Amino acid sequence: MGxxxxxxxxxxxxLSRRQAAKKPAPVFSxxxxxxAGPDTQSGIDKGQWDKIDEQADESFPASDPPSNY
Structure with a gap:
């Protein structure tokens, strides 16, 4: 019995170790x-990219706004 x-x-x-290795991705991810930057986006010209666009892109997905306003 033992x-x-x-x-x-x-x-x-x-079995529990096998399940732990297969962690699913976060929801909606x-x-x-x-x-970050205009080089990695399609349909954007570098001439259209300004300082505000760059800071907004670099801060995403953080909820804090750029600090130089």
Missing amino acids: LLAGAGGLLYNW SGVTRD
């Missing part, structure tokens, strides 16, 4: 991020 309980404990431990 051998059966020990084997069950080992099996449970092995694709897991893909891009670098």
Whole structure:
């Protein structure tokens, strides 16, 4: 009986470790991020990019606004 309980404990431990390795991505997250700046965006000319656009892009997704207003 003790051998059966020990084997069950080992099996449970092995299965729980396998599930922990397969953690899902956060909800509503694709897991893909891009670098900040106009070079990494399509359809944007560097001439159209100003200081405010750059600061807003670099601060995303933080909720704090740029500090030089």
